Amino acid sequence: MSNKPASLIGKKRIGQGEAPLFLPDIDVYFKHDIQGAYRLVNALISAGITTLKGALLHNPDMCLPEGEVGYFVPGTGMRRERYRDVIERHVVPLDTLRRIYSDARDQGLELVLSVYDEEGLQLALELEAVALKIPSSNIVHAPLIRSVAATGRVLMLDTGRSTMDEIDRAVEWAKASGAQTLIVQHSPPGPPAPPTDFNLNMMIDMGRKYQCHDSLSDHFRGIEMLLAATALGVDVLEKGVCLDESKPDIDIAHALPISQIGETLEKIALIDQAMGSTTRTLPVDRPVPPDRMCLVAKSDLEPGARISPETIRFAFPQQGIPVERWDDFVGKPLAHAVKAGAPITEQDV
16 A cells, blocks of 8 residues: 555546556557457456556557567577567557557546557547556657656656666656656566566655656566565556467566456455554454453462562463553552462452
């Protein structure tokens, strides 16, 4: 549960006293399977999701023909291929993205959308996205960051694979260009990176440093990091979501199969609820716990015997003078005889 000042993402409050906002990211994991995209959206609605994360990746020319990219495939290891080939099988035309996300919006989902260019930004505004995200690849893209910040929408900055200087600079661009509600997103490396590379404390520290909301873009192969971030009080959680039958591809190794979304939401809620308050308040009229101790005679005690470690032992339940009142009675004489093993009452003193 966060303790940072509250803000709104659409109708959802994040920050002070709120559970983390979970953003299931369908990205473009569905590739050209448009019906698959609708299946993802409908499954998320059925799971009770109210805010959908997506991406407006629509132009293959954003990637030049030269160059390779590597990504992890479970059971196989690292795979390398031409980056342009990867992009071409993932890009979705703007008109198709418009249909998918406008339908999701019309079903009541609020939209958080990653934008890669001005065309995508204009579509995101047309779709009434409640927040706009700068993906990690564009944290060095000053013109795009400034354009997004100038819209006045909630701005998410993904910091994956960037240096601290690059993060500082991107935050400065965003704030100088009018960003009001800023979410700086910690984005640890994808699999097979070990947990020691996740540095979740950096996520919380960035929120403090930049006086903004913090977030985790989770690239772990399970949900453990989502739960750890929840326990740390993160404001926003993001996790890729894919169809159960998705074939190995870039980013699929750390995406959550849609069939696991319900259980994941339950566990996040459980951890958040368990964090609770920083203090304990109990009713004043509560029963005394049965294992609280009282003063008991060690042996048969005559009138005038004084209460001391030599004459008294302690036992529960609390049927005599409570042990916490020891300082009030130590050294005082007994007014009556008390049998061995009997509780010492105030009337006995």
